[in-house]
Amino acid sequence: MSQTQLTAGMGAAEMVATGISKGFGLGPLHKQVIQDCSFTLEKGKLTVLIGPSGCGKSTLVNLLAGYEHLDAGQVTLDGQNIDGPGPDRLVVFQETALFPWMTTYENVSYGPRVQRKIPQEIFNAETMKLLDMVGLKDFKDKYPSQLSGGMQRRVELVRAMINNPKVMLMDEPFRGLDAMTRALMQEYYVRLFEEHRGTNLFVTSELEEAIFLADRLIILTNRPAKVKKIIEVTLPRPRTFQMLTTPEYQECKHEALELLHEEAMKSFASGTVNAADFLEACASMGQDQPAPRKAGRDA
Ligand SMILES: Nc1ncnc2c1ncn2[C@@H]1O[C@H](COP(=O)(O)OP(=O)(O)OP(=O)(O)O)[C@@H](O)[C@H]1O
Numbered sequence: 001m002s003q004t005q006l007t008a009g010m011g012a013a014e015m016v017a018t019g020i021s022k023g024f025g026l027g028p029l030h031k032q033v034i035q036d037c038s039f040t041l042e043k044g045k046l047t048v049l050i051g052p053s054g055c056g057k058s059t060l061v062n063l064l065a066g067y068e069h070l071d072a073g074q075v076t077l078d079g080q081n082i083d084g085p086g087p088d089r090l091v092v093f094q095e096t097a098l099f100p101w102m103t104t105y106e107n108v109s110y111g112p113r114v115q116r117k118i119p120q121e122i123f124n125a126e127t128m129k130l131l132d133m134v135g136l137k138d139f140k141d142k143y144p145s146q147l148s149g150g151m152q153r154r155v156e157l158v159r160a161m162i163n164n165p166k167v168m169l170m171d172e173p174f175r176g177l178d179a180m181t182r183a184l185m186q187e188y189y190v191r192l193f194e195e196h197r198g199t200n201l202f203v204t205s206e207l208e209e210a211i212f213l214a215d216r217l218i219i220l221t222n223r224p225a226k227v228k229k230i231i232e233v234t235l236p237r238p239r240t241f242q243m244l245t246t247p248e249y250q251e252c253k254h255e256a257l258e259l260l261h262e263e264a265m266k267s268f269a270s271g272t273v274n275a276a277d278f279l280e281a282c283a284s285m286g287q288d289q290p291a292p293r294k295a296g297r298d299a
C-alpha cells in the first residue's frame, strides 16, 4: 500500500440534498428551521455555506451528518440514501474534541489505529506528513493542554483528514479564534484541501473567509433557511491572500454581500434580534478594502 492510499481524496463522494426540511417543536411551539433546501456537494470540491446568524446552518450540518432526522426530502451520498450517522462523513465542530489524555500524535493517528486496517508504518508516515503540513511536527508528543487554541484546531483538522472521509462537514471550526490565528487556520486548511481534494462542506458567517476558501458558495436565507443563491467562485488554486485584492474577488464579494444584506433587512423588518448585529457586520464588510494578508506567526 502506498502512502497516498490514505490521502488524495480517494474516497471523495458526491452528496446531494433534495427538498430537505426540518422543524422543531409541536403545535404553536413549532419552529420551521430548514425549508425545501436543495443543493449538491460536488465531489472533490470545497462548498461553503454562509447565512445569517441563527438561520439553521448547524441544523443543516446535523441533517447531512445524520445526527437529526429529516421531516421531508432526501440526502444521498453517491446515490445512496443517508438515514443516520456513518463513518463516511466526519464532522469538525467549533468546540475542540481532542482526547486530553492523548498526545498530538496519538490523537491524529487514533482513527487509523482503532480501525486496524492500515499497517502502522503507513499511518505513522501519514500522521507525520500531515503534522508537518500544519507546522506541528515538533509538537507530536505534547498533550492538548500544552497547545495553543490555534494549534489544537490544526490537530483537529488533520485528525479528521487522516480518516479520508467521503465527506468532511465543518461547522464554523474557526469561530472564536483571534483574527491572526484565524487567517493562519484558513491558510493551513486551504493547503490541506488543495492537497487532498476531498468533498468538503465548510460553514462560516465570515464572507471574506467564505470566498477565500470556496469553489462554490451557498447563500442561505433567514430562518426558515432556504437556498437563496449558489455562486461559483472562480478564483484559481492554489489560493493566496493576495487574491483578495483582485476585481474578481471584489465582484464576488459584492454579489454575496448584496444578497446577505437583503436577508438582514428582512429579518430587521420582522424584528429578529440578530438583525442589528448582522447589519453592523455587513456594514463593516462593505467598508473594508481588503489588503493582502500574510499569516506571519505561529498560533
Ligand atoms: N434540537 C433543537 N430543538 C429546538 N430548536 C432547535 C434545535 N436545534 C436548533 N434549533 C433552533 O433552530 C434554529 C437554528 O439553529 P442553528 O443552530 O441551526 O442555527 P445556526 O445558523 O447554526 O446559528 P449560529 O449562526 O448561531 O451558529 C435556532 O432558532 C435554534 O434555536
Ligand SMILES: [Mg+2]
Residues within 6 Å of the ligand: 057, 058, 059, 171, 172
Ligand atoms: Mg451554528
